[in-house]
Amino acid sequence: MTDTMRKISDGLERAFASRGFAEPSVEDLRDAAGVSLRTLYKYTPSRAEMVLAALENRQQRYLHRVFDGLPEEPDVALYTILSRVGDWMATETSHGCLFHAAVAADPESPALRALLERHKAEVATRAATACGLGGNDTALLVIIEGLTQAWPLRGAAAVEAAKRLGHALQATTS
Amino acid sequence: MTDTMRKISDGLERAFASRGFAEPSVEDLRDAAGVSLRTLYKYTPSRAEMVLAALENRQQRYLHRVFDGLPEEPDVALYTILSRVGDWMATETSHGCLFHAAVAADPESPALRALLERHKAEVATRAATACGLGGNDTALLVIIEGLTQAWPLRGAAAVEAAKRLGHALQATTS
DNA sequence: GCGTAGGTAGAGGGATCATTCTACATCGTC
DNA sequence: GACGATGTAGAATGATCCCTCTACCTACGC
Numbered sequence: 001m002t003d004t005m006r007k008i009s010d011g012l013e014r015a016f017a018s019r020g021f022a023e024p025s026v027e028d029l030r031d032a033a034g035v036s037l038r039t040l041y042k043y044t045p046s047r048a049e050m051v052l053a054a055l056e057n058r059q060q061r062y063l064h065r066v067f068d069g070l071p072e073e074p075d076v077a078l079y080t081i082l083s084r085v086g087d088w089m090a091t092e093t094s095h096g097c098l099f100h101a102a103v104a105a106d107p108e109s110p111a112l113r114a115l116l117e118r119h120k121a122e123v124a125t126r127a128a129t130a131c132g133l134g135g136n137d138t139a140l141l142v143i144i145e146g147l148t149q150a151w152p153l154r155g156a157a158a159v160e161a162a163k164r165l166g167h168a169l170q171a172t173t174s
Numbered sequence: 175m176t177d178t179m180r181k182i183s184d185g186l187e188r189a190f191a192s193r194g195f196a197e198p199s200v201e202d203l204r205d206a207a208g209v210s211l212r213t214l215y216k217y218t219p220s221r222a223e224m225v226l227a228a229l230e231n232r233q234q235r236y237l238h239r240v241f242d243g244l245p246e247e248p249d250v251a252l253y254t255i256l257s258r259v260g261d262w263m264a265t266e267t268s269h270g271c272l273f274h275a276a277v278a279a280d281p282e283s284p285a286l287r288a289l290l291e292r293h294k295a296e297v298a299t300r301a302a303t304a305c306g307l308g309g310n311d312t313a314l315l316v317i318i319e320g321l322t323q324a325w326p327l328r329g330a331a332a333v334e335a336a337k338r339l340g341h342a343l344q345a346t347t348s
Numbered sequence: 349g350c351g352t353a354g355g356t357a358g359a360g361g362g363a364t365c366a367t368t369c370t371a372c373a374t375c376g377t378c
Numbered sequence: 379g380a381c382g383a384t385g386t387a388g389a390a391t392g393a394t395c396c397c398t399c400t401a402c403c404t405a406c407g408c
Contacts, residue, residue: 004354020281022196026396036356037397047396095281096274100323104275107194113269120327138328139335146320149274153294154312161313168342178385200366210386211367221366 008033008043009057016054017098021105026050051102052111058098059119062088067126074132078166081127085144086159089151097148120145131170139169182207182217183231190228191272195279200224225276226285232272233293236262241300248306252340255301259318260333263325271322294319305344313343 011033015024026047030037044050066084070077095101099116106112123144128137143162150158185207189198200221204211218224240258244251269275273290280286297318302311317336324332 020278022279023282025394037358038399039355041397042354045397095277095287097323100270100274101278101281103269104194104278105196107269108197117327120324136335138324138331139338141328142320142324142332142335142339143316144320145323146316146318149271149319149323150294150312150316153291154315157312158316161310161316164346165313165316165339165343168346169339172338172342172345199364211388212369213385215367216384219367 004035004039005043005053008035008040009053011035012044012050012054013057013061013098016051016102017058017093021051021102048106048109048111051106052115055099055102055112055115055119059115059122062119063122063126066123067130070130074130075167075170078127078131078170079163081130082143082147082159082162082166085147085162086151086156089148095152097145131166133170133173136169136173140166143169178209178213179217179227182209182214183227185209186218186224186228187231187235187272190225190276191232191267195225195276222280222283222285225280226289229273229276229286229289229293233289233296236293237296237300240297241304244304248304249341249344252301252305252344253337255304256317256321256333256336256340259321259336260325260330263322269326271319305340307344307347310343310347314340317343 012029015029015032019028024032026037026040029047029050030040033040040050044053065088066081070080099119103109103112103116120141124137124141127140127144128134131140133140143165146165147158147162150161154161186203189203189206193202198206200211200214203221203224204214207214214224218227239262240255244254273293277283277286277290294315298311298315301314301318302308305314307314317339320339321332321336324335328335
């Protein structure tokens with residue numbers, strides 16, 4: 001039950017991440033999920049819900065991987081977060097943020113919009129509290145978003161630039 | 175001739191910007207362009223080329239609107255650029271960057287990928303030279319990309335945060 | 349041994365869509 | 379006034395896709 005759902009979510013996330021949201025047909029998604037078409041539709045009754053399931057899965061994996069077990073020291077925590085975002089980009093996705101991609105593929109969906117906003121708000125507040133920048137989470141959001149978008153274009157240099165910006169930000173507000 | 179092409183490009187850009195890259199059918203695009211299906215296919219012989227035409231158009235308009243007639247003073251130029259990016263977001267697009275959206279909608283297209291890289295490289299170098307940060311264009315790219323992505327979530331606060339980051343960057347490198 | 353829950357395999361409907369093609373209109377130029 | 383270039387209107391085609399439905403299988407508790 002929950003086992004099947006996890007298998008489906010993992011497969012869907014992998015399929016959408018590697019091939020985008022427009023390309024894969026439902027039959028491709030079935031193959032990626034490793035279940036039958038009937039079972040796939042039982043857990044995710046439409047293609048739109050398959051997208052949502054994939055994003056819920058990714059949200060959990062991303063938060064876990066970037067924010068779990070951060071060091072206490074605020075500036076070390078910031079460096080760690082930005083390094084981890086770079087690692088995430090390197091290993092999990094070659095081009096941009098999957099949530100933005102999903103919204104771009106279907107801009108009229110309120111559910112996707114809401115999921116994106118929830119995800120980014122969570123990222124911003126977690127980063128701000130970990131870095132001791134409570135009231136300044138928008139600046140941190142700009143840095144993390146910028147890093148995520150610039151990484152496909154500049155690679156590791158984007159991580160270094162983001163760290164420089166983060167350091168400068170902490171220096172001016174402490 | 176060139177007149178018709180401009181009309182088509184304008185209409186295509188408007189259609190894709192407001193409804194995304196997946197939704198509008200070629201007949202919708204024809205309506206937006208204000209020409210017949212035959213003429214549309216004459217100038218842009220496939221839907222993929224309609225996307226490219228729209229992005230070429232947007233590239234020109236964006237560069238014109240953000241970088242034309244900047245003040246000489248580097249820090250004033252930086253503020254001006256970031257304000258203009260905010261204005262662009264407010265008036266032209268409600269959600270993210272159209273180039274990233276196009277790549278997200280069709281991640282396998284090398285032509286789209288190349289266009290995105292060319293666009294962002296142009297933005298980064300123009301911004302860096304205008305702000306007197308020649309060797310640091312990656313940091314500026316992070317800020318501008320971050321602002322573009324954060325604007326739909328935070329609005330004017332994102333512009334202010336980006337300006338703070340830019341100011342801190344200029345302070346540390348001068 | 350048997351019913352039930354949860355699974356597989358895959359064919360078919362119904363709709364949409366990108367692209368092409370035919371037939372006709374307009375207009376500046378020789 | 380005829381002609382060629384450039385446009386419009388819209389039907390036909392061929393393919394794809396989402397989703398549903400039928401028929402069958404397997405494991406397990408009682």
